Amino acid sequence: MKKLTLVxxxxxxxxxxxxxxxSLVWTPFDPSKVSGIRYGSLTWPHILGTDALGMDTASRxxxxxxxxxxVGILAVAIAALIGVPLGVFVGMGHKTLGEILARGSDILxxxxxxxxxxxxxxxxxxxxxxxxxxxxxxxxxxxQRMARASTLTVMSQDxxxxxxxxxxxxxxIALRHVLPNIAPLLGVQAAASFSMAILAExxxxxxxxxxxxxxxxxxxxxxxxxxxxxxxQAVIPGxxxxxxxxxxxxLGDGVRDYLDPRLQEVR
Amino acid sequence: MSLLDVKxxxxxxxxxxxxxxxxxxxxxxxxxxxxxVGASGSGKTVLASAIMGLLxxxxxxxxxxxxxxxxxxxxxDRVFSAIRGRNLSMVFQEPMTALxxxxxxxxxxxxxxGLHRETSTMATRQRVEQIFDRVGLDHASRIADAxxxxxxxxxxxxxxxAMALMNNPAMVICDEPTTALDATVQAKVLSLLDxxxxxxxxxxxxxxxxxxxxxxxxxxxxxxxxxxxxxRGSAAQVFMNPQHPYTAGLVATASIDAVEPxxxxxxxxxFFDPRQEQ
Numbered sequence: 001m002k003k004l005t006l007v008x009x010x011x012x013x014x015x016x017x018x019x020x021x022x023s024l025v026w027t028p029f030d031p032s033k034v035s036g037i038r039y040g041s042l043t044w045p046h047i048l049g050t051d052a053l054g055m056d057t058a059s060r061x062x063x064x065x066x067x068x069x070x071v072g073i074l075a076v077a078i079a080a081l082i083g084v085p086l087g088v089f090v091g092m093g094h095k096t097l098g099e100i101l102a103r104g105s106d107i108l109x110x111x112x113x114x115x116x117x118x119x120x121x122x123x124x125x126x127x128x129x130x131x132x133x134x135x136x137x138x139x140x141x142x143x144q145r146m147a148r149a150s151t152l153t154v155m156s157q158d159x160x161x162x163x164x165x166x167x168x169x170x171x172x173i174a175l176r177h178v179l180p181n182i183a184p185l186l187g188v189q190a191a192a193s194f195s196m197a198i199l200a201e202x203x204x205x206x207x208x209x210x211x212x213x214x215x216x217x218x219x220x221x222x223x224x225x226x227x228x229x230x231x232x233q234a235v236i237p238g239x240x241x242x243x244x245x246x247x248x249x250x251l252g253d254g255v256r257d258y259l260d261p262r263l264q265e266v267r
Numbered sequence: 268m269s270l271l272d273v274k275x276x277x278x279x280x281x282x283x284x285x286x287x288x289x290x291x292x293x294x295x296x297x298x299x300x301x302x303x304v305g306a307s308g309s310g311k312t313v314l315a316s317a318i319m320g321l322l323x324x325x326x327x328x329x330x331x332x333x334x335x336x337x338x339x340x341x342x343x344d345r346v347f348s349a350i351r352g353r354n355l356s357m358v359f360q361e362p363m364t365a366l367x368x369x370x371x372x373x374x375x376x377x378x379x380x381g382l383h384r385e386t387s388t389m390a391t392r393q394r395v396e397q398i399f400d401r402v403g404l405d406h407a408s409r410i411a412d413a414x415x416x417x418x419x420x421x422x423x424x425x426x427x428x429a430m431a432l433m434n435n436p437a438m439v440i441c442d443e444p445t446t447a448l449d450a451t452v453q454a455k456v457l458s459l460l461d462x463x464x465x466x467x468x469x470x471x472x473x474x475x476x477x478x479x480x481x482x483x484x485x486x487x488x489x490x491x492x493x494x495x496x497x498x499r500g501s502a503a504q505v506f507m508n509p510q511h512p513y514t515a516g517l518v519a520t521a522s523i524d525a526v527e528p529x530x531x532x533x534x535x536x537x538f539f540d541p542r543q544e545q
Contacts, residue, residue, distance in 0.1 A: 162365050176370070
């Protein structure tokens with residue numbers, strides 16, 4: 001069962017990564033050039049058909065995988081790099097300051113990613129980067145809370161007391177004892193947030209708040225497809241999004257089950 | 268001059284200042300071993316935490332703790348850190364949780380040396396293996412490369428003891444170090460502790476609720492009840508001729524062999540009624 005989760009996750013996320021990597025060097029057609037008739041059917045050489053302008057859907061899908069990964073990495077990196085140190089600090093540190101920071105993240109939590117994205121897009125212009133930054137900022141509280149909660153659990157363990165007793169400075173305790181012990185949980189959270197970011201970006205792109213028309217992204221493809229006349233052109237990027245979201249989610253769960261020494265002990 | 272001098276130490280918690288330690292006084296000479304006996308919740312661990320400077324933020328401390336001529340209650344965390352782990356160390360009750368599950372035990376032990384001394388990686392590793400060997404861990408280098416979950420309870424506790432002795436401390440606080448172990452391993456770990464403490468001539472504050480253990484390892488005994496130290500003296504004196512009714516109760520309940528078969532076993536309340544005290 002555990003193995004199955006990991007395998008499905010690996011296949012799903014592997015497909016996305018593979019598509020992105022291959023598209024760096026090769027795509028069946030030029031993804032931003034008209035190469036066939038409008039709304040061409042799913043036949044050779046356009047195996048996934050062509051879009052409203054006659055550009056090859058398969059090629060655009062592959063290049064879109066790059067954007068998808070970029071968004072996930074950027075958003076999770078922003079959220080984790082700010083949220084985790086904050087959470088660990090709050091979990092280990094002073095109570096009053098912690099309360100203030102925790103309430104601050106609650107306020108941020110109340111602000112929807114969509115609103116933040118609209119705000120940023122109007123200020124900086126809509127692009128994949130602004131969308132990623134907006135999603136990243138909106139995800140900070142998730143990491144902050146997760147890091148704080150798991151830090152509190154770790155801090156009540158004897159080995160933290162032992163480290164304090166042996167005169168280990170607080171910063172060293174945070175880096176060597178707290179972080180490695182909360183890392184498995186954060187890893188799973190990162191994978192989950194990664195797929196949430198992909199989904200959020202697709203939504204933003206669908207609303208025109210992410211990549212401009214020239215950059216092929218899955219959300220954009222959904223937006224440009226006419227579902228009534230050419231359902232396949234909407235279904236295909238939709239399936240790609242589902243595969244990516246599920247793949248990274250299951251990968252996170254699977255890797256945790258596989259790597260966590262504490263779960264291994266039970267096995 | 269005594270190694271450790273605790274004078275009129277009172278610790279209270281919370282807004283209502285609930286007192287868990289009431290004017291405790293005790294002193295320890297270099298190399299001396301003091302057994303600290305009391306029931307659960309009597310304040311044993313609070314005293315140990317107070318000496319180690321590990322009381323939670325909401326604790327209110329009065330009185331003085333002087334260790335090696337230095338007043339500990341007034342120290343900042345930074346200065347205290349330098350003393351902890353080098354001159355003052357601690358053996359924990361639960362070997363299962365006293366080691367970081369994500370770190371090889373050899374590295375955890377090496378960290379202790381690195382914190383207080385400038386040494387090369389090679390020398391540190393040698394020292395770790397040497398100490399592991401001394402506390403009776405076979406294949407020291409293999410154990411040093413193991414994660415805590417790969418070791419047995421007894422092995423882990425040996426590692427914990429090795430880590431406490433790593434920097435040749437002047438005093439070791441043992442907080443029920445054998446409670447989590449079974450009887451056979453308990454006896455082995457206890458005699459190991461006995462040898463090793465003598466080896467580095469470290470003083471020891473041995474916290475336990477088990478009189479038998481205390482009498483085997485300690486020369487002196489202090490009995491604590493409801494936050495007050497009710498009796499203090501040499502182990503022989505306290506056990507043979509207890510002065511306080513609570514101690515008398517403890518001794519009587521611990522010596523089951525002396526009870527005639529068929530008669531009721533003694534309980535502490537036969538000797539001591541806590542309500543009369545107040």
